[in-house]
Amino acid sequence: MSGPQCCSNPPSLNPGGGVGHVDKVGGVDSYFTGSPHSKLAVLMLSDVFGYEAPNLRKLADKVGAAGYYVVVPDLLDGEPFNPQNSDRPFPAWIKDHGPVEKGAEATKPIIEALKSKGVSAIAAVGFCWGAKVVVELAKSRLIQTAVLLHPSFVSLDDIKGVDIPIAILGAEVDQVSPPELVKQFEQVLAAKSGVASFVKIFPKVSHGWAVRYNTEDAETVKVAEEAHQDLLDWLAKHHK
Numbered sequence: 001m002s003g004p005q006c007c008s009n010p011p012s013l014n015p016g017g018g019v020g021h022v023d024k025v026g027g028v029d030s031y032f033t034g035s036p037h038s039k040l041a042v043l044m045l046s047d048v049f050g051y052e053a054p055n056l057r058k059l060a061d062k063v064g065a066a067g068y069y070v071v072v073p074d075l076l077d078g079e080p081f082n083p084q085n086s087d088r089p090f091p092a093w094i095k096d097h098g099p100v101e102k103g104a105e106a107t108k109p110i111i112e113a114l115k116s117k118g119v120s121a122i123a124a125v126g127f128c129w130g131a132k133v134v135v136e137l138a139k140s141r142l143i144q145t146a147v148l149l150h151p152s153f154v155s156l157d158d159i160k161g162v163d164i165p166i167a168i169l170g171a172e173v174d175q176v177s178p179p180e181l182v183k184q185f186e187q188v189l190a191a192k193s194g195v196a197s198f199v200k201i202f203p204k205v206s207h208g209w210a211v212r213y214n215t216e217d218a219e220t221v222k223v224a225e226e227a228h229q230d231l232l233d234w235l236a237k238h239h240k
Helices: 053-064 090-096 098-117 129-139 156-160 180-192 218-238
Strands: 021-026 028-034 039-047 068-071 123-127 145-149 166-173 195-208
Touching: 021 098, 021 156, 039 053, 039 098, 039 129, 053 068, 053 218, 068 098, 090 156, 098 123, 098 129, 098 218, 123 129, 123 218, 129 145, 129 156, 145 218, 156 180, 166 180, 166 218, 195 218
Parallel strands: 039 068, 039 123, 123 145, 145 166, 166 195
Antiparallel strands: 021 028, 028 068
């Protein structure tokens, strides 16, 4: 399921932002940050606005500072969604950038490359569009733990197919993954014995709040940082 909220509050893209660097892995341009010597990698998969978004890179740096090797791949082939481009409205754009057909397939060689470099465990964190990619990787057991933040396109059947530790952070004001659906996700996960899960719905925030927030607004920053801390806490507990 997707809708206008997937495309709201587009970030100002800032090529070259962050303390890390861009290089290729598995044939995909990616932003790298954190310790390259860590055996624990974290894939961070963007929303439709791509891997150059400043808030996303800032969060990647924060996760990297916690001791992980963080990789933010450009799964959109250098073409993040641009709301100003009337020649490429969202339905046309998403047709060429399906999270399953394009995103998940492009991520597999990245995972193989990281494993060949000595990474022993991989967590994947997905925002909106990227959350669907994470679920596909989880269902295939290509990753060891998953975190979804304001997911798009994720269905109840998807969640039924997940049997690795998973955290889901949802928004109260969300037509893409409404609280009712997220609560169904929670019920399905709670019924899985032996599968660790954490589900939280943040009050008064909208889809995209964790990465598409206004850095000048103290309240939105505070709520986004609460989600970031939940993410870090989950990784500390389940990504070892």
